[in-house]
Amino acid sequence: MSASTETAPFLKAAIKPRRFGSWYVAEHRIRALQGYYKTLLATSIGSPFMYLFALGVGLATLVDKNSAAFGGVGYLQFVAPALIASAAVTATSDECTYPVLMGFKWNPIFFGMNAAPISGNQIVNGVFIGVLARVLPTTVIFYLVMLVFGAVPSPAGILTIPISILSGFAFGLLIARYMARVEEDVGQPAFIRRFVVGPLLLFSGTFFPLGQMPIYLQWIGWISPLWHGTELGRDVSYGQSEPAWLMVVHVAYPLALCVYAWIATQRVVTRRLNK
């Protein structure tokens, strides 16, 4: 049997899926997002207005009397980089929770993709590209609203967009890695939302500087990608001064988490598909 000539057309047929499979999966995610894009758009526009107004305008009238604690800027400018980062974290954790859990469980499309030429790694890549498709508009809109409120003193503040996305991914990808292993849904998504994402928001130097917290709680901020994103956002947005090494950590640490969680999720998903 001259395998080479007979199998040649089959080998060719998988060239495109091997090369672009991740994008096909992302295309699917984006198509699915279109189903509820109106809700997403409304929250993406509504929520920055709400938070910036309530905190940056409302609460600020009280807080600004004590502005020394906030590095000499108004509370609005102080809190804005934290809010955009937390918006990114919330959006990515959503997109990394339900689509991953669904793909195996409630709407087990990952098995269907895998029965086609798509690999486990490509499924993971595609889902994560889909997360970007959700979080990028979310943060861009948030940034524009920040501009409307005059919350960004420096033009370098535009960097809060990629910085926030990085924090979001560092955290969301870890969730995805965890969710990929979940066999039984016993309320893990709600648990993560209430007891992980929620506290993260409170203990990551979001609403007040981390230094204001007792030292024995500050470690939560140090390991939280949200704190790193928030601090770096403040550095670029209004020139908060930090040592250079710490700024390097603010980038390197979330980046390292992303790389680890991305690869780990690929492994978990591949293993789970190959029963």
Added chain:
Amino acid sequence: MPSSVITASRLTKKYKEFAAVDGISFEVAPGESFGLLGPNGAGKSTTMRMVGAVSTRTSGELSILGLDPNEHGPEVRSQLGVVPQQDNLDMELRVRDNLIVYGRYFGMSRALCGEKADALLEFAQLSDRAKSKVDDLSGGMKRRLTIARSLMNDPRILLLDEPTTGLDPQARHILWDRLFRLKEQGTTLVLTTHYMDEAEQLCDRLVVVDKGAIMAEGSPAALIRQYSTREVVEVRFGSDRNADVAHEIDGIGDRVEVLPDRILVYTDDGDAVLAEISRRGLEPITSLVRRSSLEDVFLRLTGRSLIE
């Protein structure tokens, strides 16, 4: 073309110590309709997943279209259409979008996906449901949509795992009709089933699988000829009397099989057996003469019914 599109040799899949598939060997020729018949848990689905290049074998050899699925998973899968036991249609997408998105996974252009989707909706008799939500379809329609989806890439081999399980008789017949058309067009079909009538309708050749191993192989007619008689007489004397009556029937026909609810008498002449039973003064509550089926083959081979 190679003489066989699938060659499995001592194919084995173990989960820890448990061998779900225990060294089975078979070949499938191009254009053939090949079945794996066996009860639940026989290892049919595991075999299908290995053939479908999504489950790595523990040992043995497997070649699909001349390729080893361990090395060429995506290449093998690009030539297969897969209808899994559980529909895994995408509930987030509408009927037609399900087909289009699936075609994209094979690297087909959007335009081609659209054309194929329309043609296959026609084939699956779902054209008027193109914009429906998947959830609103009946079980039979979902199954047909899954089959349509599996045909998006013009597969050389179509793998169907329990294609009609859970469907009502009418939906099953519509589905069989569609599968029969594919068979006529020369598509190689590999299907698992625990319904003997389905196996008889669709399979040119089949293997009877039990506990991960192959018990027998052949065409439905040949298996029946080899392992059963032409006809079967079924008599019922009531649950508590069947066993007592059995020894009085002994010696009639070629072979007697006593089941909890009825007695089966295997013979080439059913009417003669019935006459003999009543000549002996036995009066069954109900009696019927039928042709032997694969169910009888299975019973003979394993001592158990297919559906338990």
